[in-house]
Amino acid sequence: MMSSEPRHPYQPQASFDGGSLDCGSGLLLLIRQHIDPLADGALLEIRSSESSVRVDLPAWCRMTGNELVSQQDGAGGSSFLVAKGKFVPPAPVATAPATRVGTVRPARPVQVPELLPAPAPAPAVAPLSVMGVGSWPRPRWLLEALHAHLEGKLGDAEFEQTADDAVKLSVAAQVAAGVDVVTDGEQRRDNYASFIGARLDNCQLVPITDLLSYVSDPAEFERELRALDVPAGKVRHPAVLGPLSRSRPLAVHELEFAKTQTVLPVKVALPGPYLLTRTMWMECISDRAYADREALAKDVVRVLREEIHFLLAAGAALVQIDEPVLSEVVFGGSVTGNRTFMCGVLDARGSPDAELGFAEALLAELTRGLPRERLALHICRGNWTPDERVALAGDYRPLLPFLTRAPVGTVLLELATPRAGELEVLRGLPDDKRIGVGLVNQKLATVEVADDVLARAEHAVQLFGAQRVLLNPDCGFATFADNPIASAAVAADKLRVLAHAARALRRRHLARGD
Template identity: 65%
Template sequence: MTDHPHQPDASFDGGTLDCGNGLLLLIRRHIDPLGPSQLLEILSAEPTVAEDLPAWCRLTGNELVSQIELSDRRSYLVSKGPFDAGSLRTAATERESMPLTQAILEVKIPASLPRPADAPPVPALAVMGVGSWPRPSWLLRALHQRLEGRLDDTEFAATADDAVRLAVQAQIRAGADVITDGEQRRDNYSSFVGGLLDNCQLVPLTDLLPYVDDPDEFAAELAELDVPASEVRHPAVFGPLGRSRPLAVHEVEFTRQLTDKPIKVSLPGPYLLTRTMWMECISDRAYANREDLARDVVRVLREELHFLLATGASLVQLDEPVLTEVAFGASVNGRSFMCGALGERGSTDDELAFAKGLLQDVVAGLPAERLALHVCRGNWSTDESVALTGDYRPLLPVLADVPIGTLVLEMCTPRAGEQEILRAIPDDRRIGVGVVNQKHARIETVEEVMAKAQGAIDLFGMERVLLNPDCGFATFADNPIATAEVAERKLAAMAEASRRLRGD
């Protein structure tokens, strides 16, 4: 026990790790389960921690309460959040430190697609959400408790099941033809896999600010872009990736119990995950470069895709919004926030070629008619001015060459350009056309939706057109773009427009 003025609630030894080589991941693992104002003791023999740890505390809203010099190391006492000296203290406990490399189960890709369960076909002019649905406040509390290790998986699953029931009921009431589970179990649309894959950990975005060149400047830029950096979590890879448990199969299995309608499930795409997970000084402990990381990303996604299709998902959608960051990032002074915007990138042409190759590898040999690809220009804020602008012209080589049968595209906002550019898409692709803007609280009229849908029908033919919002209603769990009421009313307007266009 050390001679701090207050007794720690938990303690661990970080050895010689510095903040750029895994120490912050260990701190997050130990501090998350603590309650507000509880104290974590960090033992460290690395001199640079004396400078980096106070900066991390300042950026993350935690408090460095005291530090003392020992014979061969230093002891730091950190409060979770602002320190309250009046809080009760418990006996200090040693928590098991997270190893920086763990054994993983081998990923096994089936030689052929297992015999599929009944997967209802998706009809022409089908109405569907992109993926996410606003979460109830009680689910958000449970989600945070689970992320911080204060709620076990069984208790969380029961809470999330109730939220999924509500999301599915709302979509059915609205008249949606294809149902999602609303991504109710996820902290956000992409990084949730970081809490499920082997050797990957979810950390708040603020934990990663010390890795950028100027943390204070970057924090200010995130604030200007209306990014809730303390609430958005980011996957950090500290060892070889593996998939010893499913990513979304359980979501489809539960949703199939609630409806006979076609089910769509979304996964982050391989380029998005690679850009997100490749962080200098973290992932380079496990991978020589991001191409090596990408091979394992493709491997685990291919396995998940096989089992999602076999479980009966009518559409499995790969989300790749960061493609627009590659194409249009310069339109907002070189900085755009997306999951992946922190990661390494090269030239636009090289990045798009890299992304296309990864997508082709992931879906090779799988049924294109049951695969979808979603692209938008950012969905973290209702402020249109902070999102990207640009038509689909630079992305046409990716959209046209990847063997995926449905493209779910942002088209309602003027930032997306004109639909006519999409004439270059092969005739065997269906186009999910954004016909309502989820960023706006105003409910589009049925006539407005019909007009946008009719424009797509004139271009592509009715059999190729599906109807969707521009993006999800709650991409990030803590920062929903719309309320559940607004989301349901927008879907209902889409469903009525589809009914009239079909002549039902």
């Protein structure tokens, strides 16, 4: 590419040739792949024959907090030295030979199991059970290990050992608080949805800041992130680089370890197919592997369906399918008046009716033939900040047809916050659906008064009957690993309030067979 070797004042620790790729067609993903494993301050050499990179790469460095140290331009292209973070100059050298040459990783062949396992028995989830939605605040030492693992600095075995210790603490805290159904606290995940991208074949996790060039108005999107208190530099987003397949578990390993820590039923949450399709479909990236998002959605459904089969076979009492972005579909424009950031979803959406129809079809295919009593659906209105003012608002009326037809036995809903409207709206749901009623608001730093929570729980029992009611917070306590909504102490206290209400309701209603 270059007519002669570039002469930089410093020697890079790694080097790769991006050829003619521009920042909007994959170069940024390759940069992330090569810079993540480097130590802070280390240098990466990027070679490029694409002229637009001379303008776009400095802008990317400014946006992501990395430093452009040197740029050498020639007739055949350019060579850039980029420091990971702030650069501290060592002694200069006369030449800069590449110490490692990076290449594009070839797409792995799609792997599909010949036979999916059947569900195995699991402990039943009793009426009036108390459970968290999924995530639990992570210790600081786990966050350090999580980022080191994502950046390739910590091996799988070392990370899993650290995560095991955090799961033990999470499960013990839930049990001590009095829950009836346990989660592993999603301790191994960077957030509730994008973690999938680190475990699927032909998918890569990159910071959202790396992807601003793919949205229609990067400056406006960056402004939205700041206004909505989203830590964009730490939130990672899945980028599809080839046909998706599942050659290793997405969450079965989480379930298996959690089961060693408790005799209680264990619930596992997975991002739903509509959410993942919206998250993963980005023109100029995923369209090199898929003709359109419908084609991508088929593979998303396939890998999620495989995972649910294996989760049920491993004894998951409940598999929760998270589809919070459905509230963005119905409320994102009409209620807030503008586009609202939801859970890392970068792409634009169609009309609400079309999007709900698409989501309904995906959910039907995902759950086809699976036992509804062991499947749940969770919907909320966004959980990236404790600031209620920037979250979506609106009751469940626009989603009632979807909820009514959803092929799951349980819906776990945000209902404690006034933004979710009145509980009575849900009276039309079919009698064969249980309702997980959000009774404490994880966004509030104060713990709810026990008598108030009990009164709202009693109201739910009067509306739906004790056999159909479950008790839960509105959402997880730490949906995004680096941006927990509550402390572990507050989370435990909120679960204790729910457990207190559940005990009172059981005495009132289940003892007499309501």
